Amino acid sequence: xxxxxxxxxxxxxxxxxxxxxxNTIGLVPTMGNLHAxxxxxxxxxxxxxxxxxxxxxxxxxxxxxxxxxxxxxKTFANDIQIAEANKIDYVFAPCYQDMYPDQYHYxxxxxxxxxxxxxxxxAGHFDxxxxxxxxxxxxxxAHNAYFGEKDYQQLQLVKGLTEAFFIDxxxxxxxxxxxxxxxALSSRNNxxxxxxxxxxxxxxxxxxxxxxxxxxxxxxxxxxxxxxxVEEHFDRRFGAVKLGNVRLIDNFRL
Numbered sequence: 510x511x512x513x514x515x516x517x518x519x520x521x522x523x524x525x526x527x528x529x530x531x532n533t534i535g536l537v538p539t540m541g542n543l544h545a546x547x548x549x550x551x552x553x554x555x556x557x558x559x560x561x562x563x564x565x566x567x568x569x570x571x572x573x574x575x576x577x578x579x580x581x582x583k584t585f586a587n588d589i590q591i592a593e594a595n596k597i598d599y600v601f602a603p604c605y606q607d608m609y610p611d612q613y614h615y616x617x618x619x620x621x622x623x624x625x626x627x628x629x630x631x632a633g634h635f636d637x638x639x640x641x642x643x644x645x646x647x648x649x650x651a652h653n654a655y656f657g658e659k660d661y662q663q664l665q666l667v668k669g670l671t672e673a674f675f676i677d678x679x680x681x682x683x684x685x686x687x688x689x690x691x692x693a694l695s696s697r698n699n700x701x702x703x704x705x706x707x708x709x710x711x712x713x714x715x716x717x718x719x720x721x722x723x724x725x726x727x728x729x730x731x732x733x734x735x736x737x738x739v740e741e742h743f744d745r746r747f748g749a750v751k752l753g754n755v756r757l758i759d760n761f762r763l
Contacts, residue, residue: 571637
């Protein structure tokens, strides 16, 4: 049976209860608006742990654009239905004041990888990501936490965070889930018009092709994508583009 907890103090009290003793805990941290990609994380966490915790928190500190935060899809009722369908044990859905009693005066920063790729275009984004992830890891104290490879840069930074601060939670990388056209599933896809959604399929097709970076950028630009970057790191090719005001990211192993 699903238990929904909103207050941090209530979660801390439950976390100390005997039900968590001698059981493995799997954590899936999200900002809600759950889709099939999130469900794949939930299903794996459920399979590999005794207790599964889903967190839902739209984290304001990782949004460098206020309009992006305001437009982020919020579908809490539907998210709860998905959690119930996947037989998740706990949903932890705190408010901003509970998660940031310090008003974000304290934050986590990384000085190298966070400045590349998305970090070049989203000032302060990864400070917000790493800060909220650290808070959630400290609160949930999970044995395993599940992150998708679509956000590969974030995945590497979170792994580095746990190593740097001696956090016992193991970070589990999960494959990117795509739609029938190859587009990586993302909550932001819901903001695309039907015309933009049809056009968006060219992004993964070109990024995952054998074309050169120069040719990929040229073809994306010709299709009216606004290209932020196409780069290669970690034996992967990364890309970030915009269709209108909607930002899409993806990566493929070389």
